[in-house]
Amino acid sequence: MQPQNGIPIDYYIWLAAALFTIGVLGVLYRRNAIIIFMCIELMLNAVNVLLVAFSTYLNDAAGQVFVFFIMAVAAAEVAVGLAILIMMYRNTKTTDINILNRLKW
Amino acid sequence: MNALFVICGLGIISLIAEIANFRKWLISIIVLGLLGAAALVVADWNTAVAYYHDMLVFDNFSLAFTGLIIGSSLLWFWTASDFFEALFHKTDKSALILFAIAGGVLMTSFNNMAMLFLGIEILSISLYVLAGSRKEDLGSNEAAFKYFLMGSFATGFLLFGITLVYGATGTFQINTIANYVLTHAGELPSFFYAGALLMLIGLAFKISAVPFHFWAPDVYEGSPTAVTGFMSTVVKIAAIASFFKIFATCFSTIAPVWYTILLVIMVLTLVIANITAVYQNSVKRMLAYSSVGHVGYILLAFLADHKESDGTIFFYLAAYAVSSLAAFGALILVGGKEENTLVERFNGLFKRNPIVAVGLTIALLSLAGIPPLPGFFGKYLVFAMAINNGMIPYVIVAIVTSLIGVYYYFRVIIAMYFKDAVAEPLKVSTSKEVLIVVLILITLALGIFPDFLIQLL
Amino acid sequence: MITFLTFKIILVALVFVITLLVAAYSTYAERKVAAFLQDRIGPNRAGPFGILQPLADGLKFIMKEEIIPVVSNKFLFILGPCIAMMTALMAGVLIPWGGTLTIGGETYALQIAELDNGILYVFAVVSIGVYGIMIGGWASNNKFSLLGAIRASAQMISYEIAMGLSIIALVAITGTLSLSEISAQQAGGTGGDWNFWNVVYHPLGCLIFIICAFAECNRTPFDLPECETELVGGYHTEYSSMKLGFYLFAEYINMFISSAVISTLYFGGYNFPFMNDLGLDQNMITIIGTVVMFAKVAFFIFFFMWIRWTIPRFRYDQLMNLGWKILIPLAVANVFITVASYLIFK
């Protein structure tokens, strides 16, 4: 299959899978809450890339519109997540972030 | 649809209440509004209408679950009225709750992956915040953060799944997807199945099925009790409704792909959740595990016959919601300001406050599935369905786990009736007493005349 | 194609040089304006009227000793000013500096690149600019720098929202995100067909945009990130020599670009009144237009300085109040009012 920009869709799927997996890896690998958080953003972006790729290949704008929703949600999540972080920080009154490490799994 | 608008409008009204200074009447307005929404749901009954380019479809399934969500929310507002008595953020909290309810309604009525996704996110984001609404309490903070991280993580999986499904079928409309799958059976790309499974994982996080449940106990324990009550009723209803909708419509034809996986998840959920619940010292945490366990029963019904199980699941959830609300209502009263819900706290509750004790007892009995309470009929329907579909070994597993369930529920009952009271009598406001009586009556009524709800779907 | 490329390359070089030149002379102008507004005469030693002062300053920056704090993060410490400079320069790509020139039968637009969502591109670049300040401030490992960096980021994010909202009304009415089209739509009146500058239609939006532009450029009265009375020098406390020069340069380039964007969006860009009624050659109009454009830009740069020496600095909470509680609601209201009145009076 040869789409207009000459790159097979498989490549994008693999790229997205790789990025997604790296995101998952980060979530599992790291203990630092904020990095886990960033890795989740990475996962969402992997999804976005794939959506845009599919959208281009299927010639259907809905995929790209969906990306906007994901972006909106990501922004909302970041706002809330960081607010939670700040709240925790204020409670402990310390710059030591170890408090987050009660999160064990 | 109109109910959805009403709920969103109520959320905005409660934000306006902060500015326009009518906080006092806010709860009354919300209750009236929700009643109105319920009436709208009833009025829409038997009219399967698709709205806005098929974004939402309010058929009887959606309406029933929407009604259930609204009903539970109404009761929840009553049980959790103390939650809104706090000095700060009264209106914010109620607005968030209402938005969460709106999200839940979307999750029951979506017909497009975008609506599912947004519904889940509206619900989740509101709850992340509500989970942390005891701001000075580190446990609550931790709950919020953990819920947040795991919720977002699950969202990632869900989205990846949606994307792959979209890539394979070229649409986000679930009925179109279902048709596509039906007409293109055998020629679907393999990543369609991967997408379905990733969505399964994502939704399993949301309904907190083992092994994707590990966030649930911590979050349930850390959150304010009222919010936990909300999570374990309204949220659970919405999550399961969306799970059902996706897998019974979209992926119904590829059932062999997910059947075995879901079967394993179901058994694990039943066994692990119920066994772990036994070891909990906090009643809240125990209820958290039990709520995970209940998902197992629902999954059992779903697996037995995923197309026809909606009525069973609906009744199970209704029964579970009522009992759960009663339990959490009692928990809020017993836990007091410091939200201490250790089992010891319940010692001698029968002597300290018989009404609360009896209410909690009936709730727990119903959760344990003792006839003639609704919880029994829920379980009965599930078992009957499973037996009818030849899943007797799994029914045996479910029976054993529900016996384990009896064990841990009865620990609380024993504490209430058998142990000596450690504290002075528990004073409870009249409205709360009335509430408990009402909840008891609803529970009993559901138990004695369950037919209406069972036949609803 | 070749000529097109050549033209573009020349244009890029030209814009680059002009940008640097304008930025350089802005430093001079800043001192001059400050002096004049305070009844002084400002630098006047280097060259006639001190016209070579920027060169002298530049020379001084280069000759100064490089100081990199031992405890700082060296890589990021150097990266900071580079990012600041780079993003500042990048924003000029989309500004239409003039109309079209016809040389040898070929028509060239006096714009380096044309995107159908040019405004957004400018926004994107501007929003990245904050990294320079944040990274530099953090890498300095100095409390004042860090405070400056934090202030800068919070301030820029806050004001970006109002800024973005303020132009939504404009975009809604003009129906395009392309800067060149917006410019073209404000072309001077032709035979009874009156096209006013956008500022006539969007006075409130323009005001908000200008205020936000001040904040985005960290200019007084919003220069909290570097206010020397509180934070010594803010994010560039630890910087010296050319790295400091980069930061200062970046600030002036930003000012230049902001002025250009303001004039393009709201004040007609390269258009001037009655330009189509004069019966001039197209190339002539373009050249005059470019001059006009630069005149407008110059005015806004002057305006930036003028305001700087008029209004005292905000307190930080006042800054945030202004951004969140006043500008954003105003911007939203502006959208509603503008769109509603457009629908009514259309």
Add this chain to the structure above:
Amino acid sequence: MLTVFLIFFPLLISVLLLVLKPAHAKVWALAASIIELAASLFVAYSFDKNGGLQYFVNVPWIDSLGLSFYVAIDGISLLLVLLTTVLVPFIILSSFGHQYEKPSTFYGLILMMQMALVGVFTARDGLLFYLFWEAALIPIYFICLIWGGAERGRITLKFFIYTLAGSLFMLVALVYLYFLTPGEHTFNIYALYDAGAALGPYPQALIFWAMFVAFAIKMPVFPFHTWQPDTYTNAPTQGTMLLSGIMLKMGIYGVIRWLLPLVPLGVKEWGLTAVIISVIGIIYASCIAIVQKDLKRLIAYSSIAHVGLISAGIFTLSETGIQGAMIQMISHGILVVALFFIVDIIQRRTQTSELIKLGGIRNAAPIFTTVFIIVMLGSVALPSTSGFVGEFLLINSLVQYKFALGIVAGLTIILGAVYMLRSFQQSMSGEANAITATFTDLTGHEKLVLYPIVLMIIVIGVYPAPLLDISESAVKNIVEIYSNYSASVK
């Protein structure tokens, strides 16, 4: 309609007691139970011995579950309903010597229990039967939990889970059968009979065991009995009476009504096993009873032995056996209530029920001792007491079934005599000690309980025919159904 009255009248009173908490709850409860007794006597009076099912009510309840409120009375049901309605007033009366906390709750729960028991004995719908079966569990659980002895928390939970576990398996079996009923599925007992009989031997065996376990736990039969002694000891006396006097009969009734005709092949295949288990249980329980130091525990074990005999008799599947079981159920119910009341009296006066600490009561309380002797003799099945009729019929049927088993089971009379007489000897005769010296004789309400019971023991022992008549046709009917099915399959 009378059946409905019999079921719901106690419930109504119970709810009234629980909600209104009147001052003299015990009087209310007693009055209610007497009205109930009168109603049941009226039923017995107007009962047509050869009329099959009578007083039946069949209204659909939960359509979607195939559940209908189908209750009816036949001979077997009537006997057990009578047992219930007769014993409950005595049980309530026997509690007059106690000052229970929250009396209205206590009596409310007893009446609720009565409701469930009557329901169990009259239900003709599988699910309804199950519902009543479980409903009986809740009040007794709370009675034991709230007013029981020191160890009650753990022990009652064990009891609860045991019985619930058994009943859940029964539920699975019922549901399984439910889905085999033709057309619109139904839980109607006769439809279930048909569905069960139509199955092959293997599923029938599975169903047999699923249901047998439920009933065996309730009775309790030997390997499933471990909850029983502890629970009996720890429960308040009235609870023990309810458990042993009536509730235990639920299991036996279940076997007769819900097991034998339901899965004839299963019964046929595994009946012998059940008999053997039961007989082992008899011997085992009797032997343990002999070495018991505590009077209450001793009676508990004796109860296991008796029930074992009944169960063994039923599984002989002969009319004699089942009739014997019927009469023995009545007799055992009366006797065990009397025995536990006697223990209760001893315990209340001496604060102990350990045999070693007792002795010499007969000097202090001659009337009491006399009553005890009569009850005890009834329990060891002395001819002309009620116990004799039942045991005779049961052993008779066992001998006919398998001679050796009959002989072994017959040992129960001897062993029973051993432990009963030993207990009597240790508690009543001998020298009075500090505790028993001040033993007062029977008081008013105690006499009111014990005299009628003694009378009944003797009357039934001498003239059991009316009772046997009542149940005869129903028993015949069941045996017939069973033999028809098993013959037809053959």
Add this chain to the structure above:
Amino acid sequence: MQLTNRSKLVVKKEMNFWERMYLPAILGGVMITIRHLFRRKSTVKYPEKTREISSIWRGQHVLKRDDKGAERCTACGLCAVACPAEAITMTAAERKKGEENLYREEKYASTYEINMLRCIFCGLCEEACPKEAIFLTDRIVTTDYSRTGFVYGKDKLVEKVDDRIDVTKRQTLAVQEFKQQKQLSHNK
């Protein structure tokens, strides 16, 4: 205690809508500044142009010689005593034979230093001097790179024989008269 009428009482009254908009006020401020843009600049381009100075402007000191070219200073130390900034130090020495043309009297200052960094140019030294040896001139103390460079010794203070500094403007008639009245002098 109210000394002047210039102080203004600050009132924190609620601002009305227009005031809260700030824009009119900002506009006012902007107008003020723009007006200054066109004002005449008050800067004097110094080296090329200097500002006029007053006739009694007090600049760098000078140690005068008499008409014959001998130093007038006798190292009496009155100037150092009078100096409020303690900027003046000196050491006295006796005149040798053959130095009569150098020093007017038998005693003279072998060193005389004024620390220009300390000096406040108050002119008290001039007033205190009984020999009319030290005067403040209209010369400017020049800049220097080192601290020590500002400690002016006799090399910088004493006027050159061939380059006499005219202080007559400072020695007005009134001053001379004042100095002749012995009873008014400081060191009576």
Add this chain to the structure above:
Amino acid sequence: MTLNLFYFLSFLAVLSALMVVFSKNPVYSVLYLIITFFTIAGHYILLDAQFLAVVHVIVYAGAIMVLFLYVIMLLNLNRESEPHKSNILKFAAVICAGLLLVVLVGSLKGTEAIVQQSGKAGIGYVKTLGEVMFKEFLLPFEITSILLLAAMVGAVMLGKSEKTNDTI
């Protein structure tokens, strides 16, 4: 040319994504993530979705990552504050992720079923997107406002200090 660009961008994306995970210093993680985002924006442009690319840069690089950096700076996170995670767990995480990758790649093969739809080019233009968004996806678009409102209310509620007006 395009393919090479794709390779380059993908390589950079994956590399910097890995660096996000393995950088010791959170600030470096943020910076690497920003690089990843830029490469993703590059991919968008390759896919002819310029509008999305610009919005992506504005939202992710311009707002979200600034917030991350802001919080990291505010909380003074540095490499010492990262708690030790046992090597076994890390190993398990790597194995899990590796398995996921293998499963994904394995299951994502075989894309023949996607038929390239012929149609007008330039679906990435604002106009096309606007048409779809405001016609077909109008309801989700409106519902997003509820989402953002909830997030806003929530963030303010959590972030606001209740006791006094001391700012952090």
